[in-house]
Amino acid sequence: MDTLDADKEFSKIGSWISIRSLKDATNIQAVYRQHSRSSSADSTSPTPSADTSITMEWKPNTVINQSACFTFIHGNYNPDFASPYKPTITEISESPSGKQDLESIKYFLQNREAKLRKLQKRYKIDTAKLKEELNAANENIAKITKEANFYKEQNLKMKEEHALQIQLLQARHEQRMQRSKQELNILLGEFNEKTAELVTEKLNMAHQQEIDKIHGFYHEQIEQIREEYENELLIKDEENDELRDQLDRNSMLHEYATNNDTNKINNEKNHIIIRALEDQVEEQRSIIESQQRVIEHLTKELKSRYNRTPSRGKSFDIHGRKNSEKSLQTILDQLSSFIDTADPNSPRDFENTLRSLQSKIDEKNGSCKLSF
Known part of the structure; x- marks a missing residue:
């Protein structure tokens, strides 16, 4: 599970080669099948003969020269993504250029293994770094969650204290309102009595x-x-x-x-x-x-x-x-x-x-x- 997660994380980073292609490349038989195919009647782009000229025009993605140097330098012309037809090892050995193809395949496999090793080393280093970063992020998340819980508790306490203060202020305000109401009623009563006396005196x-x-x-x-x-x-x-x-x-x-x-x-x-x-x-x-x-x-x-x-x-x-x-x-x-x-x-x-x-x-x- 850890390797799969690491593979997924590595694929998400945007490496220059995908993990699926690496897994397909590690299959040696598939590599042999790709490099040892020969042209057939069903092939859409037949392979030219050994004495064909380089300047001869063919369809794209077809092999022009089967030499090892050419295949190593010009990777775009490698027959990795050729037609679905894949010849066997016996067919390659029976062909006139079989020995040359085997040498090129061996050289290609050596280079591919070296590249895979480098990629595995880089993958391990990147996964280790990512694990360290993930652990650090988890630690930071734990700290942040603790701080958040602490602030939540503080917020709840402050809310409770604020609610108590509001209740106390409301109670004091109600008491003051009652007192002011009583005083106002007393003043109104005195004013009404005085006004009634004054009115009666004026009328009299x-x-x-x-x-x-x-x-x-x-x-x-x-x-x-x-x-x-x-x-x-x-x-x-x-x-x-x-x-x-x-x-x-x-x-x-x-x-x-x-x-x-x-x-x-x-x-x-x-x-x-x-x-x-x-x-x-x-x-x-x-x-x-x-x-x-x-x-x-x-x-x-x-x-x-x-x-x-x-x-x-x-x-x-x-x-x-x-x-x-x-x-x-x-x-x-x-x-x-x-x-x-x-x-x-x-x-x-x-x-x-x-x-x-x-x-x-x-x-x-x-x-x-x-x-x-």
Whole structure:
């Protein structure tokens, strides 16, 4: 097996002669058959006779001169690769040029053996060198495999250490993320609380300003109504005083007429005066009714304005608004009942009631502020 492997390796190197040709050349009988063939009728290139001229043209790869010197020098014309016909030794010996062929064959064999020996020596030297190189290469491969295994182990260790470091970094990163998340949630909670407080304060301030504006507007309206009603009461008091004076005069005239037996004239005058007084009374009643209508209209307008006031704050209490509406309704009911039962000749009663209503409205506004 070693020789075959060596032969293969030697053939792969690209030597000038193949191992197969060397093996064929070592077969002496084949050599004798090649050099002792003679021309025949079947041969495509017949061998010329001994007395043929060198200048005679023949087909390629045919022997021109059978001398030993010529065959040794001119190796291209050696009959090694001739036709498949190979004569025997007896045929060579019986031929006229047999002795000369035997000498040339012997000389050729000696040269071929010398060449084979040189080739065998070279083959052995080359195989020994190749074996040494192969051993060195195997040793290098073993060293390289050891180094590769060592580096593989180092790589595995480094990978394990790197994986552990990555896991530790991930754990630390997760812990930091959890801490930052908790801190962020705390900050968001504090921020939301502060913003809610600020928003409620702003809304309360805006709502309080709106309430103050509405309170001032209602206070001015009530003051205007009170002043107008007081002026009307004063005018009515003056008119009533004049009417009383006229009644007194009329009564005196009536007594005087009755005393002077002028009943008819006095009665007619009295009827005229009574009609005039009745007309005045009806006028005052119509005035009072118009005032009541004005008051009702103002109450409706106040209610509608109070209901239309926007509530911008989310913290506005609906229950407190309902209570304020009820309190306003009670105040208006008291005002209407007072107008129904009040004496038109007493403006002080109306002024006192307006003051009491104003104080009640102030108290209700204070309670609304607290509820808001």
